[in-house]
Amino acid sequence: MSKFRVGLIGCGGRMTGAHMKAFERMDDVEVVAIAEPVEERRLAAQKKYSLPDERCYKDHKEFYAKENKSTLDAIFIAIEPTAHDRMTELCAVEMGIPFLVEKPMALDIDLAKEIAEKVEAKGLITAVGFQDRYLDLMDLIKAELPKHKAGGLVWGAWIGGIPGVWWWQKKSTCGGQLLEQNIHILDGLRWLYGEPLSVYATNTTGMVKAGEDASPEYDTDDHSTVVFRFPNHVTATLVSGDYIQNRFDSKLSGLVISLSDMVIEYHLRNNVLFKSAKEIRDVYRNEDQTYTLDRAFIDAIKTNNPALVRSPYQDAYKSLKLAFDCNKSMETGEVIYYDR
Ligand SMILES: NC(=O)c1ccc[n+]([C@@H]2O[C@H](COP(=O)([O-])OP(=O)(O)OC[C@H]3O[C@@H](n4cnc5c(N)ncnc54)[C@H](O)[C@@H]3O)[C@@H](O)[C@H]2O)c1
CATH class of the missing domain: 3.40.50.720 (NAD(P)-binding Rossmann-like Domain)
Structure with missing residues (x-):
């Protein structure tokens, strides 16, 4: 054949x-x-x-x-x-x-x-x-959530090193750490919770010194923080950073989901812990997503x-548009509300 x-x-x-x-x-x-x-x-x-x-x-x-x-x-x-x-x-x-x-x-x-x-x-x-949608650990989280009372707080993070490649060092050529890399977790939030009701974001630049810590053209965000309000009483805070020097395995990237009777700790593409009064279950990734x-x-x-x-492209466009909206909120300082 x-x-x-x-x-x-x-x-x-x-x-x-x-x-x-x-x-x-x-x-x-x-x-x-x-x-x-x-x-x-x-x-x-x-x-x-x-x-x-x-x-x-x-x-x-x-x-x-x-x-x-x-x-x-x-x-x-x-x-x-x-x-x-x-x-x-x-x-x-x-x-x-x-x-x-x-x-x-x-x-x-x-x-x-x-x-x-x-x-x-x-x-x-x-x-x-958006490889994380195919991750076995993400399947487990998605299957676990409906077993619990809806609602709660979610923390998401992707905190990495100072980007090496030229296009990742400039916001105009990469879109910033949120849009370029942490769009994976942003998309994961949409995959788990649907479309947000509102978004508000802040950012900072200048911590990584252009010409000293990075190339002279360096101007991308050092870090940013987004607050998403989702339906069903879910609020997610997503932090993105790319200022780490002397990288080490800080276990800071991933998600923490606080439910009324369980905490889910997802360590990016590595393992997920399901913690409740009954048990602590620790599951490691089995397959390359x-x-x-x-x-x-x-x-x-x-x-x-x-x-x-x-x-598919049409759905991924919604994640891209959401990341653009986050960038817009960083620029204007305004909350963006969606008519849902
Ligand atoms: N899904 C993921 O987890 C994941 C992981 C890493 C990178 N990425 C994404 O993949 C993309 C590429 O990242 P990368 O790390 O491979 O970058 P890279 O710079 O290592 O490679 C990009 C390559 O594209 C080539 N190229 C540029 N214009 C081209 C053209 N017109 N025709 C053919 N080739 C062209 C460049 O010469 C370069 O070799 C980025 O958007 C990045 O965000 C996704």
Whole structure:
């Protein structure tokens, strides 16, 4: 039987470190085309998949000029947030090629909205890299919540080191730590609690010194705090930081969910503790959630069952829009209320 043919746009850290590793575990999948401007990375991917020169492109424009629905079954896109343009996803939509794109899918929210609408109109199968929706630990948390009285306080955090790559050092090219990285937990809150009623956010800059602790252009948030009010008496505070030096395993990233009769302590992608008067249950992660995400996306296409995808572009757009709203609240100091 012929294999499932995948094209890759971007061969940087995320593609090589996670998606390519996931494909190694899939006998039914082959990478048949790649696009990557950095020669060293392009050549490494070409060698890995023994690709002919004519299917190794310098960027997505060359890629879309030659590839189409008859040559590919799906496209995986993992490029810098600032590199998405009107062609990156819209060409795939127009050609009717299913695609998986990494979060944050764009820094232009109007473009993301247009893509979401066109994906919906076309009925195209898409996926966004919100890997935590596929995490076995997240499934346990989602199944546990309805067993308890609704409501309570939630603390979420992702506190990391000073970003190394150029695009993550500037808010204009990454969107800030909340939008670039902690959008995973923001999306997790939507996955667990639905759409918020209101959002309010603050941020600070200048703790990380541009030119001393980081590049001279460094201007992204040091940290930010968002308060989300959700229906059913849930209020979540989400903190995002990227100022840590001499990184160590601080166990500060994840979620703490305080229910009336249980505390759920989720340590990011590692383990989750369910603490109650009866027991303390500690469960560790079993499976790599990016593998599960990629498998779900590919199986959704192979079986024409879009329901296997937990974060299609249209839904992921709502998380992206919410992160944009958080950034807006940081700028204006105003609470944003939603009419629900
Ligand atoms: N889902 C997750 O958990 C997760 C984890 C890490 C990164 N990411 C996301 O993945 C994206 C990429 O991150 P990364 O760490 O791989 O960045 P990176 O800088 O390591 O790699 C991005 C690559 O895209 C290439 N590229 C840029 N423009 C291109 C174009 N027009 N055509 C083809 N290739 C192009 C760059 O040359 C680079 O090699 C980011 O949006 C990031 O947030 C997601």
